[in-house]
Structure formats: C-alpha cells, structure tokens
Amino acid sequence: GSVDLVIRVGSPGSIATALQRIGRAGHQVGGIPRARFLPISPHDLLEIVALQTGILRGSMDILKFPENCLDVLAQFLIGLSIIKEWDIDEAYVLATASWPYRNLPYDDYIEVLDLLEDERRIWIEWEDNKFGKRGFAQMIYYTNIGTIAPNNNYLVFTSDGTMVGQLSSSFVSSLRNGDVFLLGGSTYRVSSIRGTRVNVTPATGFRPTIPSWTGEANSRTHELSQEVLELLEEVATYTRLEKDPMTIFTGVLGLNRPVAHAVSGFFQEHVATTFQVPSNDLILVEQVEAPLPTYIVTTCRGRAFNLALGHLFAGIATNDNIIVHELSFDENGFMIKLSHEVEIALIPEIFKQGNSKDVLQKHMMESQLFAKRFREISSRSMLNPRRIGAEEVSPKQFQQRAEQIMQKHRQM
Incomplete structure (x- = not known):
C-alpha cells in the first residue's frame, strides 16, 4: 500500500540512506515525501540536525568502489581456469580490462597465481607461461561462488566447561581479553578466544565494556561526519562571540523551538567545560x-x-x-x-x-578483527571453501583451516 509518512528511530548514519527512507513516503506522481526522525540521544539529535542541513544544501555521500581486491581476483582466476588453459599474460589483460582492476600491479597478480598454485587450486607452467584447473577446482568453484562472507557463531564457555550461549563472529571481532559483555542477562569477562570457543568468567556487578550492538554497527559516512563538524564549528563560533545559537537553529536551520532548545542546551553543557570542539584540523x-x-x-x-x-x-x-x-x-x-x-x-x-x-x-595483525577478516578473505578466495560438493565444512574445521593458512603465509 501507499505510505504517507516515514518515521525513523535514530539517525541512519548516511545521507543517501536517509533520502531513500524518506522517499518511501509519497512515492507517486505529484506526491510529497514526508518523514520524522526520532533521536535516541543528544548526540543522535545533533547528527540528525546535521543530516537535515546536508539534505537541504544538496549534499550526497560519495560512492567509493573497492579496487584491486585480490580475494575476488583469486575467485575470478579459478573460474577462468575451469574454461580452458590460459596464457598468464592474456589472463592479466582480461582481468585489468575491468575498471576496478585497471591499475592492478602485475606483481600482485603473479602473487595471487602463486598462492593459488601453492594451495592446489590451479597448476602453473612457468616456462610455457600457462595455468589451468586442478582436480576439484570446478566443484569448489560452483559450490562456493559469491562474495557474501560467512558469519559463524562462537560458543561461550565458563571455566567449569558450562556453555552459557553463543556470539556472532561480528561481535567477537571487537572483543579483547579482559572485556566485559552482557549475555543472557548476565555479565562475563573474556579470558581467551580459541577457535570457535570464547572462554569467560562471570563478572557480576561489572558494567559491560562492549555494547551488545557494537559488532554489527556501521560507520557514519564521511560526508555526514563533515556536516556534523561544520555544524559544531558554526555553533561554537556563535558561542565564543557570546551570540545566541538559537538564531542559527530556528532561523538558518529551520528547527522548531523545542528541538532548537534541546540542541542549544546540549551545547551549553559542553561549553560549560570548554569552548573547543572537534574540526577538520582539531582532535x-x-x-x-x-x-x-x-x-x-x-x-x-x-x-x-x-x-x-x-x-x-x-x-x-x-x-x-x-x-x-x-x-x-x-x-x-x-x-x-x-x-x-x-x-x-x-x-x-x-x-x-x-x-x-x-x-x-x-x-x-594480532587482533580478533584481523582474524575475522582473514577468515572471510580465505573463504572468498576459495583457499578455504565453506562447501566441498554437497558437504558443508563445520565451523570448527573452517576456522582451523583459516588459522593454518594464516600462520603458513605469515611465516613466508
């Protein structure tokens, strides 16, 4: 059915996402999109004000396309090898004809081929300058093709061996030894992380150091962050000159008085301790x-x-x-x-x-975040496939294999 009004709880963290959400209302010829944003904190309110300012001035998030992604290149080269035997230089010309790989260094290309040969995904005849597929390459390719990263769950155990729950890999990637987190209404402190197992000790009475949503959180876009910084600088300048910032909020930004008072009060609390605010030149x-x-x-x-x-x-x-x-x-x-x-x-x-x-x-290199990203890349490049034919590799075997590959090539 038709949508008359979009109500968004919290800032979307992106100008483009906000416009897409707003555009769902009044989505017909002659329709006028309408939306209301409900902030969940003073900082969120400030971000939404900056978001509105950016939309009104016509700002837009800049699209950034990944370039020279070697894991996707590895997957592509395995796919090529299934078709026929390839001349190494001919395959390089074909790969660099794609815009994201137009500046691919030849040395990086050769290293990817070398890695695929080392992991027995292709064979290479350096003297003849050719490469081709190995035995199970076709089966591995067609059962693992794609770039969506696997999201394995980790089992959480106390020191006496009791399993208390599960955590997603995205959340575990932000954990460090000693961190306190909330699980099933109780707090636990991380003792160690081994494979797919997180060892913990009860931390009753301690405040969590890692919010439960932090592992899945997306970053605010650079363009929206610039709008926030410009708003901070403009209001700070008014405050230093002892001018009422309400003039900006109601006159320039077009905020209603309750919202303007809330933002103004938030700034007044800040300037009670310092007139300094972050900028492009100040942290x-x-x-x-x-x-x-x-x-x-x-x-x-x-x-x-x-x-x-x-x-x-x-x-x-x-x-x-x-x-x-x-x-x-x-x-x-x-x-x-x-x-x-x-x-x-x-x-x-x-x-x-x-x-x-x-x-x-x-x-x-020593963080859980790096280990998680490496597991994703090893799967995407088909060095560590999630499926072999109809059989799916268990999470434990998958992580053990990823760690073996990482340690092997870290030493090389």
Whole structure:
C-alpha cells in the first residue's frame, strides 16, 4: 500500500540512506515525501540536525568502489581456469580490462597465481607461461561462488566447561581479553578466544565494556561526519562571540523551538567545560578521573576513522610496554584505558615520526578483527571453501583451516 509518512528511530548514519527512507513516503506522481526522525540521544539529535542541513544544501555521500581486491581476483582466476588453459599474460589483460582492476600491479597478480598454485587450486607452467584447473577446482568453484562472507557463531564457555550461549563472529571481532559483555542477562569477562570457543568468567556487578550492538554497527559516512563538524564549528563560533545559537537553529536551520532548545542546551553543557570542539584540523584528547588512566578522544569523524585511530593509539601504547585494558568506540570518538599514564602533549609528535601505518598494521595483525577478516578473505578466495560438493565444512574445521593458512603465509 501507499505510505504517507516515514518515521525513523535514530539517525541512519548516511545521507543517501536517509533520502531513500524518506522517499518511501509519497512515492507517486505529484506526491510529497514526508518523514520524522526520532533521536535516541543528544548526540543522535545533533547528527540528525546535521543530516537535515546536508539534505537541504544538496549534499550526497560519495560512492567509493573497492579496487584491486585480490580475494575476488583469486575467485575470478579459478573460474577462468575451469574454461580452458590460459596464457598468464592474456589472463592479466582480461582481468585489468575491468575498471576496478585497471591499475592492478602485475606483481600482485603473479602473487595471487602463486598462492593459488601453492594451495592446489590451479597448476602453473612457468616456462610455457600457462595455468589451468586442478582436480576439484570446478566443484569448489560452483559450490562456493559469491562474495557474501560467512558469519559463524562462537560458543561461550565458563571455566567449569558450562556453555552459557553463543556470539556472532561480528561481535567477537571487537572483543579483547579482559572485556566485559552482557549475555543472557548476565555479565562475563573474556579470558581467551580459541577457535570457535570464547572462554569467560562471570563478572557480576561489572558494567559491560562492549555494547551488545557494537559488532554489527556501521560507520557514519564521511560526508555526514563533515556536516556534523561544520555544524559544531558554526555553533561554537556563535558561542565564543557570546551570540545566541538559537538564531542559527530556528532561523538558518529551520528547527522548531523545542528541538532548537534541546540542541542549544546540549551545547551549553559542553561549553560549560570548554569552548573547543572537534574540526577538520582539531582532535580533542582529554584525561578523565578513573581508577586506571583513562583517555577520551573526540573526533566526530565516524566509527571507521575512530576504529583506525584507536587501534593506532593502542599499538603505540603496546610498543611502550603499556597494557591496554579497554578500548571502545562510537561515531564521535573512542575511550582507551591504560595501565600507565601517557603525556598527552607528546601525542602529536608521534604522527611526525612517519611510522603510523607500520604501528597500526603490527597491532591489527594480532587482533580478533584481523582474524575475522582473514577468515572471510580465505573463504572468498576459495583457499578455504565453506562447501566441498554437497558437504558443508563445520565451523570448527573452517576456522582451523583459516588459522593454518594464516600462520603458513605469515611465516613466508
């Protein structure tokens, strides 16, 4: 049937998604789309105001297409090998004719072929410059083709061997030893993660350090984050000049007075402690009073940015023999708890050393998030197929095989 009004609970985190949702109402010739957004927190209200501003000024999320995805390339090359024997250079020309692979380095292409041969998916005659399929390649290809990643469940066990529930792989990818989470109305602390098993101990009375939805959360888009930063800067400028920001909210942004008062009150609480707000040139780092040295970093640039920056901070701390007790993220920043204090004034110097990428890569290689992504890639590239013919590989065997492949090629 027809829809007269769309009601959305919370911000969709994307300008494009918001327009798509709004467009479901009045979806007929001459119809006018109408929607109402219900914020679930002050930060969410601020984001929705920025979202409305972006829509009215015609902003749109920029589409970004993945390029040179080697796991998909591996799947493609296995498919080619089923058709006939290929000249290596001829197959390279065919692959790079596709726009996402137009800049594919030849060395990367050869390494993918070499990996497929090593894992017995294809054979290669380097002297004749040819490759072709191996025995079960066709069966593996047709029963595993696709790019949707598997989502295995993990079993949760206490120290006495009692199983207390299951967790999705997306949620487990955000867990670290020592994290506290809520499961079945009780809180548990992570002791270790082994294969498809999460070992825990009861943590009665402790507040969860990982929200139950964090594993599935999508990041706010870069374009919407820019709208949030611009709104913050504009209102902060008015506040510094001792002007009433209600002028912006009701006059410029067209908000009704109750919403304008709510946003204004939220800003007044912030400026009671500082006039500083994040911008494209400014990230706020503050230490808060807590039993352990705790730092809150505010960026307002989206979860994806904060995830990378937070793990970079954790990697820097680990390199200095500082234990990271807790690391949690949201769209506006992250919180990190350490075993020892760090000098905040020295943090900008770290980025001048030029080794941030190496530090982040080293830290992520040991994380559950990297292990989860590697399992997905090993499946997508058909190095570790989920099905062999009509038989489906068990989650335990799948993860064990993924770990074997990861350890094997990490040592090479």
